[in-house]
Amino acid sequence: xxxxxxxxxxxxxxxxxxxxxxxxxxxxxxxxxxxxxxxxxxxxxxxxxxxxxxxxxxxxxxxxxxxxxxxxxxxxxxxxxxxxxxxxxxxxxxxxxxxxxxxxxxxxxxxxxxxxxxxxxxxxxxxxxxxxxxxxxxxxxxxxxxxxxxxxxxxxxxxxxxxxxxxxxxxxxxxxxxxxxxxxxxxxxxxxxxxxxxxxxxxxxxxxxxxxxxxxxxxxxxxxxxxxxxxxxxxxxxxxxxxxxxxxxxxxxxxxxxxxxxxxxxxxxxxxxxxxxxxxxxxxxxxxxxxxxxxxxxxxxxxxxxxxxxxxxxxxxxxxxxxxxxxxxxxxxxxxxx
Amino acid sequence: xxxxxxxxxxxxxxxxxxxxxxxxxxxxxxxxxxxxxxxxxxxxxxxxxxxxxxxxxxxxxxxxxxxxxxxxxxxxxxxxxxxxxxxxxxxxxxxxxxxxxxxxxx
Numbered sequence: 001x002x003x004x005x006x007x008x009x010x011x012x013x014x015x016x017x018x019x020x021x022x023x024x025x026x027x028x029x030x031x032x033x034x035x036x037x038x039x040x041x042x043x044x045x046x047x048x049x050x051x052x053x054x055x056x057x058x059x060x061x062x063x064x065x066x067x068x069x070x071x072x073x074x075x076x077x078x079x080x081x082x083x084x085x086x087x088x089x090x091x092x093x094x095x096x097x098x099x100x101x102x103x104x105x106x107x108x109x110x111x112x113x114x115x116x117x118x119x120x121x122x123x124x125x126x127x128x129x130x131x132x133x134x135x136x137x138x139x140x141x142x143x144x145x146x147x148x149x150x151x152x153x154x155x156x157x158x159x160x161x162x163x164x165x166x167x168x169x170x171x172x173x174x175x176x177x178x179x180x181x182x183x184x185x186x187x188x189x190x191x192x193x194x195x196x197x198x199x200x201x202x203x204x205x206x207x208x209x210x211x212x213x214x215x216x217x218x219x220x221x222x223x224x225x226x227x228x229x230x231x232x233x234x235x236x237x238x239x240x241x242x243x244x245x246x247x248x249x250x251x252x253x254x255x256x257x258x259x260x261x262x263x264x265x266x267x268x269x270x271x272x273x274x275x276x277x278x279x280x281x282x283x284x285x286x287x288x289x290x291x292x293x294x295x296x297x298x299x300x301x302x303x304x305x306x307x308x309x310x311x312x313x314x315x316x317x318x319x320x321x322x323x324x325x326x327x328x329x330x331x332x333x334x335x336x337x338x
Numbered sequence: 339x340x341x342x343x344x345x346x347x348x349x350x351x352x353x354x355x356x357x358x359x360x361x362x363x364x365x366x367x368x369x370x371x372x373x374x375x376x377x378x379x380x381x382x383x384x385x386x387x388x389x390x391x392x393x394x395x396x397x398x399x400x401x402x403x404x405x406x407x408x409x410x411x412x413x414x415x416x417x418x419x420x421x422x423x424x425x426x427x428x429x430x431x432x433x434x435x436x437x438x439x440x441x442x443x444x
Contacts, residue, residue, distance in 0.1 A: 041378075041383070045378065045383040045384070046381075046383055049383075117377045117378070117384075123412055123414070123444075126414060126415050157411070158408075158411050159408075159411065179411075180411065180416060180417075181407065181411075183407065185407075185408040185411065210415075210417075228417070228418055244411065244412050245385075245411070245412035246412075247384070247385075247386070247412070247444045248377055248384065248444070249444060263375070263377070293379055
């Protein structure tokens with residue numbers, strides 16, 4: 001069980017800056033994120049796209065913004081729990097007990113949800129029968145490539161993940177690469193590589209096809225793919241890999257007894273607290289009158305939620321507002337020597 | 339201004355007047371039409387405002403933007419009639435446009 005003053009859910013820009021504000025006022029926090037890297041939507045959806053409306057930063061990319069926020073956290077010791085998703089939240093006495101899908105447990109008076117539009121999950125195949133084979137013969141990521149050796153693997157998708165795995169697995173497996181259109185969106189060198197391998201007969205390429213059905217009782221035996229013109233082909237397959245990118249889902253948050261408004265959580269504008277005491281929501285995931293889904297709004301919301309956390313984490317102390325320009329206290333925490 | 343008809347997967351239809359300059363996605367969101375999520379708010383960074391446009395209208399729409407098909411690869415059950423509704427801007431020319439909503443967005 002990890003005891004902390006605040007648990008932040010979401011390592012996007014809003015969660016990162018909230019961590020900064022918390023540490024500045026002397027609170028400890030830990031951060032959980034379902035992605036395997038820090039940065040949230042900025043790093044997953046638009047690492048290279050320029051952003052022009054961060055105050056005092058005329059232009060920066062999602063990746064640069066993330067790196068700057070990480071740099072700003074350097075004076076502090078913050079533990080990140082990446083590739084973990086918060087599953088359960090339970091009230092135990094005055095505190096919240098939080099459990100992740102990997103079994104990590106936190107005990108904390110404060111939870112800040114900075115979850116954006118939800119946690120990123122792989123987009124899955126739509127035929128229902130696929131669920132039966134999921135994590136046995138149908139995968140959305142590769143954890144152990146040795147299982148594919150000598151087998152027939154059907155790979156779906158048109159991006160870099162699909163192309164890279166098709167190239168890699170074509171060394172030791174029979175590879176079918178299936179994509180819904182003729183154009184691939186991966187880097188040109190990989191596209192060229194795949195086309196060459198297809199020419200050499202190392203990869204079987206099926207474009208304008210999509211998965212129609214999967215067949216097999218215990219184990220997967222074959223799949224049916226359908227062309228845009230409705231023609232169906234049956235492909236013997238031991239394994240199927242799907243790489244359709246990530247979708248965002250609110251997930252278990254919907255079961256925590258919070259007041260939801262479509263995919264957002266209602267909060268007040270003083271503490272950004274939800275209807276549950278000690279649970280706050282900031283950034284894109286929160287909802288209040290006049291809410292703007294801008295990164296700068298998330299920073300403001302985090303700063304206020306951090307002050308609210310102080311009251312519950314340090315019930316016997318009085319919070320004093322201070323400026324970083326003048327306060328010895330704050331400078332100490334930032335590791336600045338005068 | 340154009341009258342746009344959104345047809346839910348169940349067949350339920352909604353016809354609304356949408357001002358020029360807005361997108362088909364914004365028209366749905368502002369009129370509380372279910373079935374269009376628009377998680378990213380119109381920045382073409384997700385694929386949750388996916389609609390199908392039948393041939394008669396598909397060919398009259400302005401062509402797909404660069405990157406739109408890449409995003410559509412990540413949509414739920416995309417096909418040759420698929421568009422992202424955040425990339426279709428309303429003008430008088432679209433009077434009577436019908437879009438069909440997928441079974442789900444995520």
